[in-house]
Amino acid sequence: MLLSEIYGIVALLGGVYGIAIANKWGYFKSYFGKTILFLSFGLLLQVFGQVAYTYLNTFRHVEVPYPSYPDIGFFGSIPMYILASYFLMKGLGILAIIKKKPLKLVVGIIVPILVLATSYWFFLKGYDTTDKSAAVIFFDFAYPLAQAIYVSVALVILLSIKGLLGGLMRKPVLLLLIAFVAQYASDFNFLYQTVHETWGPGGYGDYLYFIAYCIMGISLITLTGVLSGAASSRPAIQDKGDA
């Protein structure tokens, strides 16, 4: 039970840390600055969702507050992750890579269709609207479909950069992409458990979120490490260029 009440701290630290380091990447002036900022906003919105959920669940004794105030944070984080993944894709020049390689173009089309189809199959096939409010129906549709967008973008990036991404940014970018997938897995599981009425605080779903937040936090830390890595590698590069 304790983990479900405190793991939001990891997201809080990650979100604050991300905003703090975004200035080194030019805030909104660069694709990586935007990626870091939107990822951080997403983490902070998740924190809001966690706090609101814990409050309603623990203090107001609402067993599953859905849809309710926590969804401002949980659902609000999705467009942030979509924007973060989109700007990461722009920054890595994925569209140009896809256009040049027909196979990667096919992958870029198939992956989002597969993810959307999976989400539809799990959550929306045979969906019964009887006795459901408009808000419930909206969130039941919007959560899986919107989440499918950012994970699709992340997967397309992951499959497109094979053999091209290297250097100091390789590790943080891969971690960032894994973080998107881990976040999606956590959200997917949350929806699945909520639909099947098996979700409860302190369950394995909380550990999934904890892991996703940790990976996001670590990816932000390794991004900062790149800056010092670049500084220490400079003389070698210059020697190479000058030779």
Next chain:
Amino acid sequence: MDDIFAQIAAKIIEQQESIIGPVAVEQAKQVSKLKVDWPNHNVKISSDPQGAIDSLVAQYKELFGQIAVESCKEAAAQLLNQLKPEQFPSSLK
């Protein structure tokens, strides 16, 4: 002629700046053959223009690998048309 290489360098820095922000300019300033006055978007090449561009591309390659090389090629594409093939910096061939 050196002016075209300086323009190529400026284009590359500009594009990398749109990707990674101020880090791009810091990296460019480490290339000894380049004199970067970025507040005025002014780049001068002191010697060996092809080598200067190669060093600049190598600087970004150290960060992103081949992806950086591809985006440098893309940034320089239009200006490269003004050079003869034998004048191309080897990193952008």
